[in-house]
Structures are given as C-alpha cells and as structure tokens.
Amino acid sequence: MVLELQKPRPIWQIMFSTHHTDIGLLYTIMSLAFLFMGGALALAIRVEMFSPGPQFIADSMTFNRIFTVHGTNMIFLFLLPFASAVGNYFIPIMVRYKDMAYPKLNAIAFWMLPPAAALVWLGFADFGWYAQPPYSAISAPSPAAEMWIFGLKIIGVSSILGAINFIVTILKCKHPDLPLSKVPLLGWSFLSSSLIVLVAIPTFAAALLMLLTDRLGVTGFFNPAMGGDPIAYSHLFWFTFHPEVYVLVIPAIGMMYEIIPRFSRKPIFSHSSGVFAFVLLSIVSFASWAHHMYATGMSFTEKTVFMVGTLAAVPASAMHVFNFLATMWGGRAKYSTPMMWSVGGIALFFSAGAGGVVNTAMPLDFITHDSYWVVGHFHLFVFGTIAFGSFGFLYYMFPFITGRMYNELWGKVHFVLIFIGAVLVFFTQHILGLYGMPRRVFDYPEIPEWIAMNQIQAVGAVLLGVGMTIFLVNLIYSSAKGKEANMEDPFGLGGKYYYPYQAKNPHHD
Amino acid sequence: MSGHSNWSEWVYIGVVVALLAWVGAEAWNIERLVEHVPENAEVIKVTGQQWFWTFEHEDGTKETGELHVKKGVPYKFEITSKDVIHSFNIPDYLVLMDAVPGRINTVWFLPVDEGEFPIQCREYCGLIHYNMRGTLYIEDGA
Numbered sequence: 001m002v003l004e005l006q007k008p009r010p011i012w013q014i015m016f017s018t019h020h021t022d023i024g025l026l027y028t029i030m031s032l033a034f035l036f037m038g039g040a041l042a043l044a045i046r047v048e049m050f051s052p053g054p055q056f057i058a059d060s061m062t063f064n065r066i067f068t069v070h071g072t073n074m075i076f077l078f079l080l081p082f083a084s085a086v087g088n089y090f091i092p093i094m095v096r097y098k099d100m101a102y103p104k105l106n107a108i109a110f111w112m113l114p115p116a117a118a119l120v121w122l123g124f125a126d127f128g129w130y131a132q133p134p135y136s137a138i139s140a141p142s143p144a145a146e147m148w149i150f151g152l153k154i155i156g157v158s159s160i161l162g163a164i165n166f167i168v169t170i171l172k173c174k175h176p177d178l179p180l181s182k183v184p185l186l187g188w189s190f191l192s193s194s195l196i197v198l199v200a201i202p203t204f205a206a207a208l209l210m211l212l213t214d215r216l217g218v219t220g221f222f223n224p225a226m227g228g229d230p231i232a233y234s235h236l237f238w239f240t241f242h243p244e245v246y247v248l249v250i251p252a253i254g255m256m257y258e259i260i261p262r263f264s265r266k267p268i269f270s271h272s273s274g275v276f277a278f279v280l281l282s283i284v285s286f287a288s289w290a291h292h293m294y295a296t297g298m299s300f301t302e303k304t305v306f307m308v309g310t311l312a313a314v315p316a317s318a319m320h321v322f323n324f325l326a327t328m329w330g331g332r333a334k335y336s337t338p339m340m341w342s343v344g345g346i347a348l349f350f351s352a353g354a355g356g357v358v359n360t361a362m363p364l365d366f367i368t369h370d371s372y373w374v375v376g377h378f379h380l381f382v383f384g385t386i387a388f389g390s391f392g393f394l395y396y397m398f399p400f401i402t403g404r405m406y407n408e409l410w411g412k413v414h415f416v417l418i419f420i421g422a423v424l425v426f427f428t429q430h431i432l433g434l435y436g437m438p439r440r441v442f443d444y445p446e447i448p449e450w451i452a453m454n455q456i457q458a459v460g461a462v463l464l465g466v467g468m469t470i471f472l473v474n475l476i477y478s479s480a481k482g483k484e485a486n487m488e489d490p491f492g493l494g495g496k497y498y499y500p501y502q503a504k505n506p507h508h509d
Numbered sequence: 510m511s512g513h514s515n516w517s518e519w520v521y522i523g524v525v526v527a528l529l530a531w532v533g534a535e536a537w538n539i540e541r542l543v544e545h546v547p548e549n550a551e552v553i554k555v556t557g558q559q560w561f562w563t564f565e566h567e568d569g570t571k572e573t574g575e576l577h578v579k580k581g582v583p584y585k586f587e588i589t590s591k592d593v594i595h596s597f598n599i600p601d602y603l604v605l606m607d608a609v610p611g612r613i614n615t616v617w618f619l620p621v622d623e624g625e626f627p628i629q630c631r632e633y634c635g636l637i638h639y640n641m642r643g644t645l646y647i648e649d650g651a
Binding site: 060061064126127128132133134135138139224225229230231270273295296297300303304307308311314315318319322323326357360361362363364366367369370371435436438439440441442443444445 | 515517518521522525526529532533535536537539540541543544559592593594596598600601603605606607609610611612614627629630631632633634635636637638639640642
C-alpha cells in the first residue's frame with residue numbers, strides 16, 4: 001500500500017495531476033497550512049483573554065474578526081479538506097479501483113478551495129462562523145460579509161462535488177469481488193458522511209443566497225423590519241450544520257477504525273456493528289438540529305422533540321466507543337504515535353459526548369447555552385476527537401506518503417503536549433461556562449474566577465502552540481531527512497492483520 | 510454478527526439507552542415545572558438593543574442598564590429586541606432567553622437574595638457585545 005512514492009517530480013506535475021494520490025497530497029498540504037494559520041488565530045485569542053482589558057488586540061472589531069475566521073477556517077479549510085485528503089488516498093485503494101470515479105471532477109473540487117480560502121481570509125468577516133441575521137444581514141460590514149458568503153458558497157459546491165465522487169467510487173467502482181458489506185469501515189465512514197453532505201448542504205446553500213439578497217436590501221427573508229424571521233435562518237443553518245458535525249466526526253472515527261485494530265494486533269471486534277452505527281448516526285444526525293436553538297423561544301413541545309432526537313444519536317456513538325474498547329481488550333497494543341492519538345481521541349470523544357447529553361437536557365441547556373461551556377464542548381469534538389483522529393492518521397500515512405519515518409519520540413511529545421493543553425483549555429472552558437462567562441467576548445469584568453480560568457486556558461494554549469510547532473518541524477524535517485521507512489512494516493507490528501487489503505494498484509508498483 | 514457472541518455489546522447498549530431515557534424523562538419533568546409561570550408574577554418588558562438593556566415595569570417606570578426588583582416577588586420577563594438578536598442573561602439566577610426582533614420571549618424568576626447581580630448579553634451582537642452589561646438590584650420589598 002504505497003500511497004505516493006514515485007520518482008521526485010516538479011511541483012507543477014502534482015498540481016496539474018488528476019490522480020487521486022496527487023489530489024490527496026494537495027489536500028493534505030493545504031489543510032495543514034490552514035491548520036497552522038487558524039491555530040495562530042486561536043493562540044492570539046487566548047493570549048488576549050489572559051487578563052481583563054485590552055492586551056495586544058487593538059479593538060473588539062479585530063477580535064470579532066479573528067474568532068470568525070478561526071472558526072470558519074478550522075472547519076472548512078482544515079477539517080473538511082483533511083478528511084478529503086484521507087478519502088482520496090484510501091478510498092480507491094480500499095474499493096480496489098485505479099482512481100476516483102471522476103478524476104477531473106476531483107481536481108476541480110480541490111481547486112475550488114484556494115479561491116474560497118482567499119475570500120474568507122482576505123475578507124476577514126466579523127459575524128461568527130454562523131453569520132446569524134439580522135446582525136449579518138443589516139449590521140455586518142461590507143465587503144467582508146459578501147466575501148465570506150461567496151467563499152462559503154464555493155466551499156459548499158466543492159463539498160457536494162467531492163461527496164458525489166466518493167459515493168460513486170464506493171458504490172459503482174468497487175471491485176466486483178468485494179461486497180459492500182466487506183468494504184473497510186473507513187470506506188463506510190466516507191460513504192455515510194458523503195450521503196449526509198448531499199442531503200444537508202443544499203439547505204445552507206439556499207440560506208446563503210437568501211442572506212446575500214437580504215444584505216443587498218432586495219429581500220427581507222431574515223430581516224424582521226421587512227417581515228422576515230431571523231430564526232428561520234437558524235433552522236436552515238443548523239439543518240445543514242448539525243449533520244455537518246457528523247460529516248466531520250464520522251471520517252475521524254473511520255480513521256480510528258483503521259488504526260485501533262492494527263496497533264492492537266487484533267481483528268476489529270465487530271465490523272457489522274461499526275457499519276450499523278455509521279448508518280444509524282447518519283440518519284439520526286438529521287433529527288437534532290434545533291437543539292442549538294432552545295433559547296430562541298421554542299415551545300416546550302418543540303424542545304422535547306429535539307431533545308429526544310439528540311439523545312437518539314448517543315447510542316450509535318456509544319457503539320463506536322464500545323467497538324474500540326472491545327477491539328483493544330486482550331490485544332497486544334503497541335502505543336506508537338498513531339495509536340496514542342486514536343486512544344486519546346476516543347477518551348475526549350467520550351467526554352464530549354457526555355457533555356452533549358448535559359446540553360440537550362432542556363433545563364441544563366439554559367445554564368450552558370452561549371457560554372464558554374459550549375466553546376469547550378464543541379472543541380472537544382472538533383479538536384479532541386476529529387483533529388486527534390486526523391493527526392494520528394497523518395502520522396500513520398506519513399511513511400506511506402513520503403517513504404520516510406517521522407521522529408517517533410517527537411511524535412509522542414507532540415501528543416502529550418497537545419493532550420495536556422487540550423484538557424487545560426477545553427475542560428476549563430466548561431467550568432468557566434458554568435460560572436456564566438459568555439462566549440465571543442473581547443473583554444470581561446474583573447471576576448477572580450473568570451481571570452483564573454482564562455489564565456489556565458492561556459497556559460494550555462501555549463502548550464498547544466509548542467506542541468503544534470514540534471509537529472510542524474517533525475513533518476518538514478522527517479519528510480526530507482527522516483530515516484527511510486521499512487515499507488513492509490513501518491511500525492514494526494508484524495502479524496497478519498497488517499494490511500488485509502493490500503491491493504495491487506495499477507498506478508503504483 | 511461476525512461469528513462471535515455480542516451479548517456484552519447488547520447489555521452495554523441497554524445500559525446506555527436506559528441512562529438516556531432517565532436523563533430525558535428528568536429533563537422533561539423539570540423543564541415542565543420550570544416553565545410554569547406563577548399566576549401573580551409581575552411583568553417586566555425587557556428590550557435589548559446595540560448595546561444596552563432597557564426595562565419597563567408594570568407601573569410604567571422605565572430603567573436603562575439597571576433593573577430594580579423586590580425580594581420574594583416573582584417576575585415574568587417579556588423579552589424582545591429592537592435591532593439584532595441578543596440574549597438576556599442573569600447568570601446568578603440562571604435566567605437566559607434570546608431577545609429576538611419581531612418576537613416576544615418569556616422567562617420568569619423569583620429573587621431570593623438581596624444584593625447586586627450582573628446582567629449580560631450572551632448572544633454575539635456586534636462591536637460592544639462584550640460590554641452589553643447591566644445590574645440587577647434586588648431590594649427588600651417589605
């Protein structure tokens with residue numbers, strides 16, 4: 001399973017290639033670049049919040065723009081493209097096909113992202129990553145808001161094209177000898193998340209157009225002064241973006257399904273239970289969107305319906321956790337870097353899920369809503385679970401992409417720093433939320449508990465910054481100068497569970 | 510499933526589902542009680558706008574940025590907004606409700622301790638969202 005190893009080629013040959021591993025490499029490099037850029041913004045936010053009063057960010061407008069671009073960037077320009085990178089590398093190999101179903105479409109989907117990223121970053125909008133009207137419709141400054149809207153529009157089209165490509169590749173291009181039920185769980189995770197994208201994204205695409213015409217003043221869909229309803233936007237937005245959470249988390253779980261059995265040197269506990277949980281999660285992901293909106297004045301009945309819909313998503317997630325633990329149980333686990341990230345990710349996934357049950361219980365939601373608790377909660381998902389799974393998988397792919405090994409010791413140091421940093425920042429945010437601190441504030445009053453907890457977070461953020469710097473140096477140094485990997489068994493695992501689908505790929509020998 | 514016994518997984522799923530059912534039922538029951546506004550609650554009209562709160566009591570008196578209430582009297586807030594979405598929040602009393610233009614949302618509370626408590630905005634509303642603050646004064650009404 002050599003993913004990329006070819007003779008060194010000039011960069012433009014990779015850039016103009018339509019081959020799945022080349023597109024995968026482009027996705028990887030781009031998503032990592034935006035990871036570090038978005039991380040720098042996060043560090044700026046945490047340092048600014050170190051104590052009350054302005055520290056080094058000049059005004060609240062700059063601060064508001066920073067958290068908006070941080071959120072938009074991390075979701076759409078790091079997590080989504082990184083999942084596409086993994087899918088591009090692995091899906092064709094897993095279904096034993098020579099490439100993605102539509103190679104040119106694949107390249108187009110990738111090349112839509114750089115212009116979209118330019119719009120988001122150069123615009124630097126200020127309305128938060130969910131652009132809630134009426135603020136975004138009547139108050140947010142131009143042209144940043146329009147640039148954000150067009151940027152997201154392009155990203156949405158790109159996601160849909162990518163999703164179509166994954167679905168067709170898996171369903172139509174898989175080898176005739178390979179029944180769908182035997183497709184590895186990583187393949188199933190991409191099938192599930194791509195189907196969610198197809199159903200969910202068009203709703204937001206429509207909402208974005210309506211927001212744009214509202215801003216132009218020709219319509220008033222979300223503007224109460226013109227008879228519109230801002231809460232309608234919230235419904236459209238969360239109908240897309242609650243399932244979108246699963247679009248991000250399902251591939252990350254799929255990546256863990258690749259790593260956990262391999263590094264436990266034991267077959268997966270239950271393939272069919274993993275498949276079942278993915279399919280179930282994809283369906284119930286559409287039953288819970290309005291749990292983001294309890295405080296908008298929903299009726300008791302509405303809240304009850306969405307609470308039940310949200311709780312229904314928990315058993316499927318719990319099945320994945322069980323499957324991981326049962327796979328590791330009695331295995332001969334080898335805690336190389338990818339395994340450490342996966343196990344850490346599962347621990348934080350469990351914590352995030354437990355916090356989610358608190359959020360969805362109606363009376364408790366009114367305590368946590370729009371406070372720092374929520375920031376901590378979703379970061380445990382997007383960072384603690386999805387980014388952890390992604391980092392682990394990147395270490396896992398590294399020898400197959402570069403032919404060299406990363407530095408194992410520094411990989412582990414990276415994990416330890418990030419794990420401690422993540423716990424310090426995101427667990428503290430939960431408690432800070434219970435003390436009533438609102439999210440998205442540039443400054444805060446001198447409440448001793450708030451100051452203490454913001455300072456703990458700043459320490460955690462610095463650990464995260466140091467850890468990510470080590471990561472960056474390790475990636476760059478090892479890809480050029482790392483010791484050559486033993487391509488038969490780069491992680492020294494041995495055993496027959498190593499690469500069960502080591503398919504001959506016509507493009508790579 | 511794949512040839513071996515999965516009874517442990519079924520037991521585990523059963524426990525998870527039972528826990529969730531318990532959480533859901535408790536939440537449903539408590540929310541039902543919490544949302545029941547007492548008959549004798551006094552109405553206070555709350556209006557959020559960029560970036561301050563105004564309050565109008567039943568007797569017509571208006572306050573800006575400050576709210577004076579009496580200990581032991583239940584109050585019902587009728588909350589709306591003049592411009593963008595805000596969220597009316599008294600963290601010490603767990604009062605939280607969005608102020609949405611074009612809608613009136615209600616929430617009630619019963620002041621029990623004399624003193625000063627912060628009022629804040631919990632929904633991002635622009636430039637001075639961070640400082641859209643007020644003070645709740647709970648006074649002895651006897």
